[in-house]
Every structure is written in C-alpha cells, then in structure tokens.
Amino acid sequence: MSFASISFIIFLGATLLLYYLVPKRAQWWVLLAASYIFYFAAGSWYLPFIIFTTLSSYAVARLMANNSSRESAYIAENRENMDKDARKAYKAGQKKKRFHILLVGIVLNFGILAVLKYTGFALHNVNALIGVFGGVKLGIPSLILPLGISFYTFQTMGYLIDVYRGKTEAEKNVFRLALFVAFFPQLVQGPISRHSDLASQLYAPHRAEWGNIVPGMIRICWGFFKKLVVADTVMIVIKEIVSDTGKYGGAYVLFLIIAYSVEIYADFTGGIDVTIGIGEAMGIKIAENFNRPFASTSTKEYWNRWHITMGSWFTDYVFYPLSITKSMQRLSKWSRAHLGNAVGKRVPVYTATIITWFLTGLWHGASWNFIVWGLLNCLVILISQECQPLYNKLNKRFPRLTKSTFWTLYLRAQTFMIMGTIRILDVYRNVPVTFKMLGSIFYDGRGWQSFLSGGMLSLGLDISAFIVVAVGILLMLAVSEISSRGDRPLKNRLADKPLAAFGCMAILIFAILIFGSYGIGFDASQFIYTQF
Amino acid sequence: MIKKRIICAVSVLLVLAALLWSATLVLEPKYASQSREGNLVAEYYGEVDAGNTHQVLFVGDCEVYESFVPAVLWEKYGITSYVRGSAQQLIWQSYYLLEEMLKYETPEVVVFNVLSMKYGDPQNEAYNRMTLDGMRWSKSKIGAINASMTDEETFASYIFTLLRYHSRWSELSGEDFKYMLSRPQVAYNGYMIQTGIKPMESEREGDELFDYTLPSVSFDYLDKMRELCAEKGIELVLIKSPTNTWKYWWYDEWDKQICDYAEQYGLDYYNFIDNEEIGIDWSTDTYDGGVHLNVFGAEKMTDHFGKLLVKQYGLESLKNDPDIAKVWDKKLSEYKTAKQDMMEVSVKASSSRQ
Numbered sequence: 001m002s003f004a005s006i007s008f009i010i011f012l013g014a015t016l017l018l019y020y021l022v023p024k025r026a027q028w029w030v031l032l033a034a035s036y037i038f039y040f041a042a043g044s045w046y047l048p049f050i051i052f053t054t055l056s057s058y059a060v061a062r063l064m065a066n067n068s069s070r071e072s073a074y075i076a077e078n079r080e081n082m083d084k085d086a087r088k089a090y091k092a093g094q095k096k097k098r099f100h101i102l103l104v105g106i107v108l109n110f111g112i113l114a115v116l117k118y119t120g121f122a123l124h125n126v127n128a129l130i131g132v133f134g135g136v137k138l139g140i141p142s143l144i145l146p147l148g149i150s151f152y153t154f155q156t157m158g159y160l161i162d163v164y165r166g167k168t169e170a171e172k173n174v175f176r177l178a179l180f181v182a183f184f185p186q187l188v189q190g191p192i193s194r195h196s197d198l199a200s201q202l203y204a205p206h207r208a209e210w211g212n213i214v215p216g217m218i219r220i221c222w223g224f225f226k227k228l229v230v231a232d233t234v235m236i237v238i239k240e241i242v243s244d245t246g247k248y249g250g251a252y253v254l255f256l257i258i259a260y261s262v263e264i265y266a267d268f269t270g271g272i273d274v275t276i277g278i279g280e281a282m283g284i285k286i287a288e289n290f291n292r293p294f295a296s297t298s299t300k301e302y303w304n305r306w307h308i309t310m311g312s313w314f315t316d317y318v319f320y321p322l323s324i325t326k327s328m329q330r331l332s333k334w335s336r337a338h339l340g341n342a343v344g345k346r347v348p349v350y351t352a353t354i355i356t357w358f359l360t361g362l363w364h365g366a367s368w369n370f371i372v373w374g375l376l377n378c379l380v381i382l383i384s385q386e387c388q389p390l391y392n393k394l395n396k397r398f399p400r401l402t403k404s405t406f407w408t409l410y411l412r413a414q415t416f417m418i419m420g421t422i423r424i425l426d427v428y429r430n431v432p433v434t435f436k437m438l439g440s441i442f443y444d445g446r447g448w449q450s451f452l453s454g455g456m457l458s459l460g461l462d463i464s465a466f467i468v469v470a471v472g473i474l475l476m477l478a479v480s481e482i483s484s485r486g487d488r489p490l491k492n493r494l495a496d497k498p499l500a501a502f503g504c505m506a507i508l509i510f511a512i513l514i515f516g517s518y519g520i521g522f523d524a525s526q527f528i529y530t531q532f
Numbered sequence: 533m534i535k536k537r538i539i540c541a542v543s544v545l546l547v548l549a550a551l552l553w554s555a556t557l558v559l560e561p562k563y564a565s566q567s568r569e570g571n572l573v574a575e576y577y578g579e580v581d582a583g584n585t586h587q588v589l590f591v592g593d594c595e596v597y598e599s600f601v602p603a604v605l606w607e608k609y610g611i612t613s614y615v616r617g618s619a620q621q622l623i624w625q626s627y628y629l630l631e632e633m634l635k636y637e638t639p640e641v642v643v644f645n646v647l648s649m650k651y652g653d654p655q656n657e658a659y660n661r662m663t664l665d666g667m668r669w670s671k672s673k674i675g676a677i678n679a680s681m682t683d684e685e686t687f688a689s690y691i692f693t694l695l696r697y698h699s700r701w702s703e704l705s706g707e708d709f710k711y712m713l714s715r716p717q718v719a720y721n722g723y724m725i726q727t728g729i730k731p732m733e734s735e736r737e738g739d740e741l742f743d744y745t746l747p748s749v750s751f752d753y754l755d756k757m758r759e760l761c762a763e764k765g766i767e768l769v770l771i772k773s774p775t776n777t778w779k780y781w782w783y784d785e786w787d788k789q790i791c792d793y794a795e796q797y798g799l800d801y802y803n804f805i806d807n808e809e810i811g812i813d814w815s816t817d818t819y820d821g822g823v824h825l826n827v828f829g830a831e832k833m834t835d836h837f838g839k840l841l842v843k844q845y846g847l848e849s850l851k852n853d854p855d856i857a858k859v860w861d862k863k864l865s866e867y868k869t870a871k872q873d874m875m876e877v878s879v880k881a882s883s884s885r886q
Contacts, residue, residue, distance in 0.1 A: 006686065006688045006695075210537065462702060464701075464702040465702060498536060498537045498540035498541070499540045499543075499544070501540075502540050502541050502543075502544035502545075503544055505544075506544045506545075506547065506548040506551075509548060510548060510551055510552065510555075513552065513555075513694055513695070513698055514555060514559075514694075514698050514701055515698075515701065516698070517699075518695075518698075519689060519695055519696055519698065519699070520657060520684055520685065520689075520696060
C-alpha cells in the first residue's frame with residue numbers, strides 16, 4: 001500500500017476516524033493494529049522480520065533493564081559491605097554484561113539487515129574478483145527485502161543503545177514496543193525517531209483537536225502536492241535522460257543535476273510531510289527531518305538540515321562511539337607520536353568520519369554508487385573543514401562582501417550544485433558511467449547543442465508540464481521562505497483562519513488531482529526513500 | 533467558532549466538489565472527431581429514454597457496428613433494431629451490456645458476433661474505457677468493469693473518471709468545452725457510418741497458432757448469454773461477420789468449436805465469411821482494406837440478414853404501427869442525410885488528395 005494511493009487514503013481516513021472514536025486508553029491499540037495491517041498489506045512475508053526485530057529487541061532491552069535493577073538492588077543491599085572501588089568494579093562488570101546483551105541484539109538485527117540487503121551486493125563483488133582471477137562464480141540468491149527494514153532496524157537499534165546508555169526506559173509491554181517499531185506513518189521512509197521522543201506520545205491519549213487535525217491535514221496535502229505534482233513529474237525527465245547516456249550528455253547532465261535535486265527534495269520532503277502530517281493529525285509530534293536544506297551555505301550545514309534524523313543517528317551511535325573506542329585512542333596516540341601534532345590529531349577524527357560516511361552510503365543502498373556517494377560527501381566535508389582558515393581570512397579581508405546577500409546566495413548555489421553533482425550517483429547505473437557523464441558536461445558539444453536547440457522539450461514533458469513544475473518549485477520556495485519567518489509554522493497560522501485553511505487544502509487537492517503524475521501513463525511510484 | 537468552522541468546511545467542500553465535477557466534464561474525452569466509437573455505448577440510453585424498444589438487438593465488437601444498419605433494416609423489412617457494439621468489445625462486456633439492455637426491453641432476437649470469443653483475458657485499457665465509461669451505473673456495469681480491468685487499471689478510476697483523464701489538461705481543445713454537457717451523435721441506432729473506400733489487397737491468411745482452443749471463459753460467458761436469452765424467451769443467434777483479414781483471421785478450428793456449441797444447444801450460427809449471396813465486393817465495400825465493411829457493404833449485409841430474420845425467425849414489419857413508423861421514418865431520413873453528407877465529404881476529400 002503506497003502512500004500515494006487511493007487505498008492508503010481510505011486506510012488513513014478509517015484509521016483516523018477509529019483512533020478518535022475508541023476510548024482514549026485504546027487509541028494506541030488502534031495504531032498498532034493499523035500499523036500491522038499496513039505492513040501486512042505491503043507483503044505478508046515481511047511480517048516475520050519485523051516481529052523478530054520487535055521480540056528480540058524487547059528481550060534484549062528487558063534483560064538489560066533487569067540487569068540494571070539487579071545491580072541497583074545489589075548495591076543497595078551491600079552498600080555497607082562494599083567500598084567505592086568494589087562498587088565501581090561491580091558496576092563495570094555489570095555494564096560489561098549489559099554490553100554483551102546489547103551486542104547480541106545489535107548483531108542479530110543488523111545481521112538480518114546485512115544478509116537481506118547486502119548479500120547480493122557482496123556476492124556480485126566476489127564474483128567480479130573471481131572473474132579477474134578465474135574460477136567458478138557463486139550463485140546469487142534472490143532475497144526479499146522487507147519494506148522499511150533500514151528505517152525500523154536503525155530506529156530500534158537506537159532504542160537498544162539508549163536503553164543501554166540509560167537514556168530511555170526499557171519498554172515493559174511488548175505490544176507498546178511493537179507500536180514504536182512499526183508505527184505506520186514513519187515505517188517506510190522515516191524519520192528515524194528516538195524512543196525518548198516518540199514512544200510516550202504514541203501511548204498517550206489524544207483528543208481530537210482542531211489545532212492538530214487541520215494543520216496535519218494541510219501538511220499531508222502539501223506533501224502529496226510535492227510528491228505527485230513536482231517530484232513524479234520531474235522524474236519523467238530524469239528517467240529519459242538516464243535511459244540513453246549516448247544521447248543525453250553535456251548540458252543534459254547539468255540539467256539532470258538540477259532536476260534530480262528538485263525531484264529528490266520534493267519526493268523525500270513530501271513523504272516526510274505526509275508522515276509528520278499524519279502524526280500531527282493524531283496529536284503525535286514526529287521529529288522534523290528537514291530544515292530548508294537548499295538554504296545551506298556549506299556542505300556541513302547542508303547535512304545538518306537534510307535527513308536530520310539519519311545524520312544525528314550516525315553521529316550519536318556511530319561517529320561518537322567510534323571516536324572514543326580504545327583502538328581509536330591508540331591510533332590517536334600513535335599518529336601524534338609519528339606524524340606530528342597537526343596531522344596526528346586529525347587522523348582519528350578523519351578515520352571516524354570516513355567510516356561513518358562509508359556506512360551512511362551503504363545504508364542508502366547496496367551498491368558502489370552509494371558508497372562512493374557517501375565517501376564523496378565525506379571528502380567535501382573534510383576539504384571544507386581544512387579550508388576553514390581560508391574562509392576565515394576571506395571573511396576578515398572582505399567583510400562587506402561575505403556578509404552580503406549576494407555572497408549568501410552564491411554559497412547556497414555552490415552548495416546546491418556540489419550536493420547535486422554528488423547526488424546523481426543515485427541515478428546512473430554505475431560509478432564509471434556517472435563520472436563519464438559528469439565529464440561529458442565539459443566535452444559533449446553535441447549534447448549542449450541539442451539541449452540549447454530545444455532538446456529539453458523532447459524529454460517527455462511539454463511546455464505546459466514544465467510550467468506546472470516551475471510553479472510548483474516557486475510555491476515550495478515561497479512556503480519554505482514564509483515558514484522560516486514567524487514564530488509558528490505556516491500551516492498552524494493557516495489553521496487559525498478556517499476559510500484559509502480549508503481553501504488551502506481544497507486548492508492543493510484540486511492541483512494534485514489535475515496536475516499530479518499518477519494513474520495510467522504515469523508511474524506514480526513509491527516515495528524514493530522507501531527503497532532504503 | 534465551531535459553527536463557523538463547519539460552515540467554512542462545508543462551503544469549501546461544496547466548491548471543491550463543483551470544481552472537480554466541472555473539471556471531470558471538461559477532461560473526459562468527447563470522442564467527437566477522433567475515436568468516435570467511444571460514444572457508441574452511451575447513445576443507447578437516448579434511445580430507451582425516448583421509450584423505443586426493438587425487435588432485434590445486435591451485440592458484439594466493431595464487426596457489428598460496421599456491418600448492420602438498423603435504418604436499412606427498417607426501410608426494407610420494417611424491423612426495429614439496435615446495435616450495441618463498441619471497439620474490441622470483449623464477450624464479457626457484450627454479456628453485461630446485453631444483461632443491462634434486457635432490463636429495458638425484451639427483443640425477439642439477439643444477434644451476437646463471435647469474433648471476440650478468441651479473447652480470454654482483458655486486452656486494452658483504451659478499448660475498455662470506450663466501452664465501459666459510457667455505461668450507466670448498474671450491477672451490470674460493476675460486473676463489466678470487474679471482468680474487464682487490466683492490471684494497471686483501478687475500479688476507483690471508473691467511479692471518478694477524473695483519476696483517469698486528469699492528464700488531458702494539457703491537450704484540451706474547443707471540442708472538450710463544446711461537448712462537456714452533451715456528446716455529439718456518432719451513430720444511427722448504434723451503426724457508425726463509414727463512407728470511405730479502401731479495397732482489400734492482401735490475400736494472406738492468418739498466422740499459425742500454437743493452440744486453436746477458444747478460451748473456456750468465452751464459452752462461460754456465451755453460456756450466460758444463452759441462459760439469459762432463454763429465460764426471457766429470446767432467440768439467440770450467433771454470427772460471424774463477413775470480414776476476414778489476416779490480422780483478424782477467423783480460423784476453421786475456431787469455427788468448428790462455435791458450430792459444435794451451436795449444435796449442442798440448438799442455436800443458429802451463421803458464418804458470413806465467403807458468403808457470396810450477400811454480394812460483398814471487397815474492392816468497394818470496405819473502408820479499411822477489408823477489416824470492416826463500409827456503408828455500402830453494411831447495407832448489403834443488412835439486406836441479406838433482414839431476409840433471414842423474416843424467413844427464419846418470422847419477424848414482422850412494424851410499418852403499420854403509426855407511432856413506431858413515425859419514429860423510425862425520422863431515423864431513416866436522418867441516416868440518409870448523414871450518409872449523403874458523409875459521402876460528399878469523402879468525395880471532396882478524395883478529389884483534394886488527387
């Protein structure tokens with residue numbers, strides 16, 4: 001059941017109605033039932049995997065919590081018999097036990113993700129090596145990939161680590177944990193929520209309030225507008241350009257960089273708008289995943305504004321823990337001793353950054369395209385970091401220029417183009433083709449000539465469709481700009497004026513139904529991030 | 533405050549519904565100058581709303597709406613008839629259309645053209661639309677949609693046709709606004725006039741098939757049609773129109789299966805392919821190289837079939853009924869005028885090409 005389908009709209013309407021009709025204490029049961037129906041509709045074979053993740057995480061969290069309780073009870077009982085060092089040693093021993101329990105949970109769940117998502121990729125690479133050295137190639141099994149497995153696995157492992165760190169309570173009721181894992185609005189494309197932020201809201205009673213339902217509905221409509229009117233329409237052009245690399249080089253690739261940036265922004269933020277809107281309509285505040293990413297003036301800032309929950313997950317659960325591991329500390333000492341202080345202090349940070357970005361790339365997909373994408377992001381961030389003293393000098397030397405609107409716009413455009421250029425690794429079939437096509441921007445005169453002589457209109461969209469997309473982009477820019485001003489989100493401000501709120505929804509629904517790229521002749525596809 | 537919100541919500545909802553309804557009317561294809569067959573199915577309701585009933589109903593695909601001229605059947609034999617056919621009308625669509633028609637009237641004879649027996653699965657979304665969109669909502673329409681939908685289609689898009697036709701916004705023409713409330717008349721009691729001439733050229737036979745067994749689902753629906761007619765005491769007659777080009781070849785193996793079926797259930801089956809009594813001249817009586825008859829071929833076919841209806845099924849002329857005669861004479865006159873007009877257009881078009 002895709003979000004962009006009539007069956008989902010009916011399902012959502014029925015769920016919302018039931019949610020507010022049942023006694024408040026039973027609301028979360030409605031959400032749990034709806035989440036499992038939604039997941040079952042996506043594929044009955046997916047269910048065992050999410051159930052396993054839920055049960056194993058429940059057991060692991062409970063074991064850790066029981067261990068913590070026993071530890072506290074033991075210390076309380078033996079406080080008089082234990083000195084400080086003995087208590088410290090006992091605590092350390094118990095913590096190690098909990099760490100081992102945590103490790104079992106993490107290995108089991110990431111193991112499933114690794115096997116299902118990466119076996120094919122690994123075997124392809126092994127076969128490529130076998131091809132070089134000669135030998136019998138291995139068969140590649142066709143494994144199912146449960147919907148949203150990357151998202152729910154990361155969210156649940158985040159929960160286990162938080163329980164281990166004592167940042168959140170271990171859930172006592174397995175059904176409540178099941179809801180946290182499978183909460184349907186965010187199951188397929190995130191955001192990756194934290195248990196401490198989301199769980200209590202899921203189980204709390206919620207009244208049907210105008211201030212929640214109307215802004216939530218406006219946001220859902222806005223999300224569908226971005227997805228169906230902008231993203232899926234632009235996708236037609238993208239598919240055409242990527243389908244024939246011989247024909248569409250030069251300026252087409254430059255156009256692709258811009259088009260794909262628009263497409264993925266509209267698709268992903270549209271999906272998140274629907275998710276957050278559904279949550280809001282139920283009185284549940286789901287974490288924001290974007291904060292005007294194309295207003296970023298640097299790559300680092302961009303990654304603080306784009307897919308925020310994934311970025312913070314990798315920072316909190318990969319980068320920081322990795323940075324303080326004993327082996328990293330040893331590497332730090334060694335590099336400072338052998339490479340000097342300036343280089344030495346960078347080695348561990350760079351190593352942790354590279355590993356984090358490698359994993360970020362791998363999380364996005366089992367292919368070299370995504371790994372190279374991750375590493376290129378890392379490279380740009382590290383280069384920017386190294387160039388920071390230069391920027392500082394520039395700021396000092398030309399303060400008026402660097403504080404001007406022009407300079408801000410230039411930096412935004414630069415960041416947009418850098419991120420867009422790296423991003424097209426998503427769309428071409430492999431890394432060499434991507435770099436070849438990027439190179440064609442500089443040497444494919446035929447492509448430039450074709451594009452400049454009206455080739456844009458041979459990409460599957462006529463001029464009227466381009467106008468609709470342009471209006472859609474301008475609307476997205478305007479909404480983003482207006483939302484950044486004022487103390488409350490635009491949709492909440494609209495909700496204060498009933499006529500404006502309903503009028504806005506009606507206009508969006510009308511625009512979606514008429515101009516949306518759905519139905520026969522269009523491939524109103526799943527939101528792009530559902531594949532990750 | 534709550535009252536104000538409810539008023540706002542209802543008002544906006546009403547405006548939105550009106551806008552979407554208007555948009556649907558504009559965006560639905562009008563089938564006025566292209567693919568005019570898309571209007572055939574809906575035109576039947578004008579006939580029954582006017583209170584007209586018929587002695588003979590023809591059902592089937594393009595081979596019926598290009599082979600039988602009700603106006604000529606009236607002119608020559610005083611028989612009233614209607615052709616309920618549309619482009620690539622599949623047998624289950626014919627069944628549901630017949631089921632629907634028999635709620636409005638009980639003819640003496642139902643004639644079914646068997647070419648569509650060769651299809652066992654839904655075929656083409658565009659043809660589905662041309663047949664099904666024109667049907668009024670009824671149990672028959674729901675059955676027809678469910679039986680006809682291809683994998684890419686959804687039932688909802690038949691209820692809200694805007695979901696299907698929304699993308700036409702960029703190709704609208706004056707025609708879409710002109711005919712948004714009433715569609716142009718494209719046929720004369722279901723017969724669509726074609727005055728062009730394009731002789732049959734190829735003598736090639738159809739390609740060899742792996743399996744010549746007609747799909748069992750086709751026989752299931754033929755059973756249903758037979759039972760439906762038997763319940764109402766209607767004579768069901770099976771026919772195969774005279775056209776037989778290699779693309780739409782009617783194989784002897786298929787013919788035998790239909791003959792066997794007809795014999796088993798005591799039905800009449802007439803295969804008009806190569807029937808010289810009709811007098812079809814394939815150099816002048818087809819408008820598309822032999823795939824369909826033109827008006828000259830159709831009039832010959834109708835004349836021949838009229839004789840059969842009188843002789844074999846005892847259908848009597850209704851010309852003595854003044855009310856019926858008034859209606860049908862008018863129909864005949866309209867048909868003749870339209871035929872004349874179209875012939876003039878065809879002549880002008882061919883002389884301008886020369």
